[in-house]
Amino acid sequence: MHMCYCRCMLDHRLQILLDEERYKKVADLARARSVSVAAVIREAIDSLPVGAERREAAIAGILAADPISVPDNPGQLRVELDDAHLAS
Numbered sequence: 431m432h433m434c435y436c437r438c439m440l441d442h443r444l445q446i447l448l449d450e451e452r453y454k455k456v457a458d459l460a461r462a463r464s465v466s467v468a469a470v471i472r473e474a475i476d477s478l479p480v481g482a483e484r485r486e487a488a489i490a491g492i493l494a495a496d497p498i499s500v501p502d503n504p505g506q507l508r509v510e511l512d513d514a515h516l517a518s
Contacts, residue, residue: 456470
């Protein structure tokens, strides 16, 4: 998706710092598309899911997950979740 931005449509200036690897990725993509690095950044922001899209993506991810075994005792599940959280 390529959107055309008029300078009058842009209200906020943003300064970001990128490491060399990230900058090269963005610059290479911009060069390949014959657009500015800023245009690539704006397109990436525009592609982020929002609102209902984000919720739908999260639900789809949960539903697509492989089933896991769950202990019969709910208290044991809490212990396993706490242990997993502490280990991460």
